[in-house]
Amino acid sequence: MAQRESIRADHGENVLIIGESETDADLYYATRFLVSVTVMYLEAEGKKTLLVNDLEYGRAGAEAEVDEIVSTTPYEDRLRAADEPVRLTTVLDLYLRERGIRSLTVPAGFPAAHAERLRERGYVLKLRDDPFFPARTVKRPDEIRAIEDTQLHNEAAMDLAVSILRESEIRGDLLYHGGKVLTAERLRLEIQRFLLERDCLAAQPIVAGGDQGADPHTRGSGPLPAHKTIILDIFPRSLATLYWGDMTRTVVRGKATPEARKLYRDVLDAQDLAFSLLKDGAEGHKVHEEVSRLFKDRGNANEEVAGKKTGFIHSTGHGIGLDIHESPRIGKIESRIAEGQVVTVEPGLYYPGVGAVRLEDTVVITKDGCRNLNVFPKVLEI
């Protein structure tokens, strides 16, 4: 039970999170305790407390960076003896009464049923919008190192994937590798296997050839095409540190069309424009507007064609850390960027029948600009 400096967001407020840190990054950030069952985290009167069931009690004591581990069992037994309902909120109520706590600040995503039950019992609940811990958006040096480390593995995986594509043989419209048709599934498996050896999990890397790439979140399937854009978007999570990496390259094995080459140039320039604008104090939505304007000025319209949205159809970037997508956002919603934040920069253009191009790097915001954690080359034709 290692102690750590307080990360309390606002002095004097009691903080409550109920959840599983496997899916709740705020909870992991606050406790450094990875758990796949629901636990309750409380920060009150300068003390960090974790309420857990017996299954997690011993491990929490050894791993959680909090001041106190409390077993829920005695509270459950008391409730049962009194013939009261045994619920997370009734257990919590007993514990909070002992400590005289009546007001709590909870995340915007706090489960509504828990909120309702706590309010029924007289608690004053204050919801705080994201980011729940504003400090979480600004990465400490050890956090930047962790992201950088995942991103290094990611670059090596990208290198493997691009090498396989480059080595592949073009026969007609398809690619062959080792005598067999090269499929998205096979290339994805190579990426996943490579990352797993480095204790990184890439659940759904995108390997999307041709028009598949025009749906930016399509995982990709089937034979990979020659002479067409192939989007490789890899976002592994380190199983050791739990920090994510995220990067995208677009390549054409063979000869790209002039239209695809133009898309690539526009995306490359848009990304450079964003790099040049990002720095401490920059406004995220302004950066996104500039990127959107560059695309429009170069004749890349946003239109719906045959049930698909085409053009630049997503944000310019997002914060990354213990969540793959976290604050700050670089999109239409207003945001201000600060030194020490880590964000992706990933403009893209999507036109079925023409090409789909996305380039994504992860950068650390500095006082006067940003530092790119990616060095992997950007080359369209391979």
Add this chain to the structure above:
Amino acid sequence: MAQRESIRADHGENVLIIGESETDADLYYATRFLVSVTVMYLEAEGKKTLLVNDLEYGRAGAEAEVDEIVSTTPYEDRLRAADEPVRLTTVLDLYLRERGIRSLTVPAGFPAAHAERLRERGYVLKLRDDPFFPARTVKRPDEIRAIEDTQLHNEAAMDLAVSILRESEIRGDLLYHGGKVLTAERLRLEIQRFLLERDCLAAQPIVAGGDQGADPHTRGSGPLPAHKTIILDIFPRSLATLYWGDMTRTVVRGKATPEARKLYRDVLDAQDLAFSLLKDGAEGHKVHEEVSRLFKDRGNANEEVAGKKTGFIHSTGHGIGLDIHESPRIGKIESRIAEGQVVTVEPGLYYPGVGAVRLEDTVVITKDGCRNLNVFPKVLEI
């Protein structure tokens, strides 16, 4: 946009879910659309609607099993033009006004901030406790097949792991394989790699030797011990179907102590007892009580020793499907088991210094009993 029969839980209620289906299994269950950004799902007047941003629009049209895909962009533009805040709930409000919908049933875990904002705008929100879709707890034949399929891969992975342990050489207190010390990390990697080839993701399989196993959720690390209990708990998710599998075996490479053998026999008998009690209509908490009583009758006490809870310190089992842990539970909380549900049965005993034993199978509840999806042998000494 394939159509499917309605899965609406209560006739006449409008259903709303806001979330990402990658972490919200109800949302995936309702839409069969895998998405890692927040979307809004509405079921009202017999129509299933998915509100998505432009990034997901085309893919949702192709993949989501709903009646209507709505782009949030025009609503966002209207809000911006009116200088109104652009939020999920303000977008939703515009859409719901058009359809004249004023009351909504949402999950217990619905984000409290969204609930608050919708109520401020006059919506009547009703929270429904888990399971949100009661039908989700009873598996259709295709769902049982999907779980069975994942579990088949899981058994093959278990076979690999046990084979490696069996082949390992005992030198002193440690195990050697291929001339090197066999570690938990190496065995875990073999399991993960094997499952990945079968398009299954095992993020954190447990390989916990000796006292590490006494914390049931410890991942395990370092050299694996000879002559001591080693817990192998593997829970992969199929990336193709998204259904989970879950199973646990405990083995000793070498010679088990009489104490470990007794623990193993007690756990085996407890599991058989649970199998004999599980059937349509059985009460989950009664099954758990019987299992707990068997353990106590055989002298296995629940005590805290040196900051660890020891004995039988978790539930007897849990539902499994699109979530690794879902309704129904077989533990202290009251529950009723029904035909077609799929649950794990996993009693365990944990005594640091003596041994840690858990055996886990996944079963389908039938009218008169249960059908075990696992056939993998239960042998302690290998």
